[in-house]
Amino acid sequence: MFVGFVWLVGAAIAGTPLDDSARAMAGMPVAASSPLAPMTARPKWAEERATVDKIWSDYVADDLDPIRTWAANQTATLPARPVFYPFSGPDVLNAVAFYPQATEYLMLGLERIGKLPDYAPGDEARLVKDMQLTRKAMRVVLQVGYFITMNMSAEVGTSDATGVAGMLSWFLVRTDHELRSARHVTFDGRGRLVEADAAKGIIPTGVEIVFRKRGETQDRVVRYFRGDIQDSHFTTYRKALWDYIFAKGEVLTYLKAASYLMFTRSFDDIRSLILSRSIAIVSDDSGMPWHFVSRGGWETRLYGQYHKPIADFAGRCQPELEAALEAGSRGALPFDYGYTWYTPHMVVAVRSPTNPIGSPAYDRSSTTGLGVSCYGGRTVVR
Numbered sequence: 379m380f381v382g383f384v385w386l387v388g389a390a391i392a393g394t395p396l397d398d399s400a401r402a403m404a405g406m407p408v409a410a411s412s413p414l415a416p417m418t419a420r421p422k423w424a425e426e427r428a429t430v431d432k433i434w435s436d437y438v439a440d441d442l443d444p445i446r447t448w449a450a451n452q453t454a455t456l457p458a459r460p461v462f463y464p465f466s467g468p469d470v471l472n473a474v475a476f477y478p479q480a481t482e483y484l485m486l487g488l489e490r491i492g493k494l495p496d497y498a499p500g501d502e503a504r505l506v507k508d509m510q511l512t513r514k515a516m517r518v519v520l521q522v523g524y525f526i527t528m529n530m531s532a533e534v535g536t537s538d539a540t541g542v543a544g545m546l547s548w549f550l551v552r553t554d555h556e557l558r559s560a561r562h563v564t565f566d567g568r569g570r571l572v573e574a575d576a577a578k579g580i581i582p583t584g585v586e587i588v589f590r591k592r593g594e595t596q597d598r599v600v601r602y603f604r605g606d607i608q609d610s611h612f613t614t615y616r617k618a619l620w621d622y623i624f625a626k627g628e629v630l631t632y633l634k635a636a637s638y639l640m641f642t643r644s645f646d647d648i649r650s651l652i653l654s655r656s657i658a659i660v661s662d663d664s665g666m667p668w669h670f671v672s673r674g675g676w677e678t679r680l681y682g683q684y685h686k687p688i689a690d691f692a693g694r695c696q697p698e699l700e701a702a703l704e705a706g707s708r709g710a711l712p713f714d715y716g717y718t719w720y721t722p723h724m725v726v727a728v729r730s731p732t733n734p735i736g737s738p739a740y741d742r743s744s745t746t747g748l749g750v751s752c753y754g755g756r757t758v759v760r
């Protein structure tokens with residue numbers, strides 16, 4: 379139950395409460411005229427800022443800057459379309475880095491939505507605590523490049539700042555974006571996206587943040603929706619969200635550290651949605667099975683080298699992808715990526731002109747459809 383939310387809508391310029399609160403929580407300076415400026419001049423805040431700055435600067439040098447450089451020639455040149463990022467958690471960081479040309483990002487995950495950053499003079503103790511909790515909650519993505527759902531379930535939402543809303547805000551201001559406005563959202567009975575209002579009993583199912591690069595005039599928006607997206611639940615009980623995604627038309631899909639869920643029959647509806655509506659898919663081996671993009675209809679570009687799945691997913695090896703990477707890799711990736719971040723690889727699949735977008739085929743069942751497994755060193759689809 380989301381009780382006591384402060385609805386921060388219409389924070390239109392830097393220095394207003396939403397942007398200032400997010401910057402203060404992320405260890406970023408605020409304007410001298412900001413009501414929060416005195417708190418950011420105190421020793422405890424400065425000490426935490428120094429710790430976060432070191433972690434962040436290492437991440438930027440080791441991963442984010444190389445990603446941006448690589449993407450500028452590989453994924454940023456794709457047509458600007460809405461970015462669809464299922465199994466995302468709060469990871470707007472990578473979505474924007476790989477698809478900087480987009481103006482809309484649609485993310486799905488299981489993590490709690492939480493509250494937006496909201497501080498007032500005198501909140502120093504809460505602010506510093508939130509800084510510490512946020513740093514702890516995102517430590518994995520800054521170290522190995524992905525969120526671990528089990529850790530996130532325990533850590534995200536444990537304070538005002540460490541829900542997805544707070545962490546989206548943290549990543550955006552840390553990457554030099556200004557937060558323009560924000561609201562918690564849901565769908566009404568007619569499938570329209572509307573502002574949620576807990577005081578009126580309208581419980582949020584998502585959060586929307588409007589942002590822009592500092593110094594630019596182009597607004598962008600990220601929307602995160604919480605929910606289970608396996609067939610038996612999502613396509614049956616969340617029709618409004620499925621219709622909303624479908625109405626976006628062509629999308630750019632991003633997949634990373636997706637637990638090999640779309641290898642199973644339980645998640646073949648979301649797999650079908652992606653394959654039918656995407657004009658491009660960027661994925662590691664744990665996202666879209668190689669089987670579905672390697673048999674015509676897609677132009678594939680491969681990067682890095684294959685490494686067998688980590689022990690938790692031992693049954694998801696893809697010998698055909700391994701062979702394809704050995705034969706046709708375009709070179710090593712200059713950044714860590716995915717579960718096997720120490721030997722990263724990536725598939726970029728671009729829809730062929732002869733393969734137009736269409737309508738997904740939903741079976742709405744966790745037991746029917748096609749699954750992909752690895753037996754005896756070969757891929758089995760059944």
